[in-house]
Amino acid sequence: MTAPAPQTQTPRPQRTASALVLALLLLLPACSGPPQTTRTETDDFIVMSEQIAAAMLNSEAIAERRPDSEPWVVVADRFENLSSEVITPAEQKSIVRRIIAAAPLDQLSQQKNITFVITWQETQGLSEPTTAGVSGLAAARNPTHTLTVTFRSATRAQAKSRTDAYFIEYELTDLRDGTRVWQGDVGYKRAARGHIWD
Numbered sequence: 628m629t630a631p632a633p634q635t636q637t638p639r640p641q642r643t644a645s646a647l648v649l650a651l652l653l654l655l656p657a658c659s660g661p662p663q664t665t666r667t668e669t670d671d672f673i674v675m676s677e678q679i680a681a682a683m684l685n686s687e688a689i690a691e692r693r694p695d696s697e698p699w700v701v702v703a704d705r706f707e708n709l710s711s712e713v714i715t716p717a718e719q720k721s722i723v724r725r726i727i728a729a730a731p732l733d734q735l736s737q738q739k740n741i742t743f744v745i746t747w748q749e750t751q752g753l754s755e756p757t758t759a760g761v762s763g764l765a766a767a768r769n770p771t772h773t774l775t776v777t778f779r780s781a782t783r784a785q786a787k788s789r790t791d792a793y794f795i796e797y798e799l800t801d802l803r804d805g806t807r808v809w810q811g812d813v814g815y816k817r818a819a820r821g822h823i824w825d
Contacts, residue, residue, distance in 0.1 A: 675813045676728075679797055699741040706776045
């Protein structure tokens with residue numbers, strides 16, 4: 628008498644496919660990173676501020692100055708936003724404050740006798756200068772230069788990617804004769820893929 632053949636389980640394609648789909652859905656959140664954005668962040672301004680301050684310190688017009696040079700009082704109150712981002716007046720002032728608070732600009736004050744202020748009103752709060760080339764407090768209260776900051780951007784967008792390039796231009800002008808003493812710029816890019824986040 629012949630023994631019956633062992634029974635084999637037939638695959639269940641529908642159940643197997645459903646299990647696979649469920650596993651993929653569970654894996655998606657773990658594989659996907661946080662939403663990327665091309666918008667400017669605070670750290671971006673800090674990095675750019677340090678770069679531009681270092682460039683200013685090494686510029687020809689400022690490199691020749693000494694602690695006993697004629698004092699400069701630079702008013703950084705001109706911010707022009709030509710970028711695609713909305714920046715409020717309060718944010719603009721905060722950005723300029725970060726720029727003049729950058730470490731290399733402290734060296735300008737100590738080594739080059741250059742003081743940076745945000746508004747014309749702040750020039751009234753300067754303390755008595757002690758460097759050799761300063762004639763008195765009245766001279767320090769009169770701004771000698773202005774720093775203009777211009778913020779620009781350019782966007783390159785495709786179906787599922789976007790790159791924003793940002794540029795900050797700086798212009799140092801002598802208020803006494805309108806001469807442009809120094810000009811510089813620095814830029815960076817931000818890219819996002821997958822979805823374009825605004």
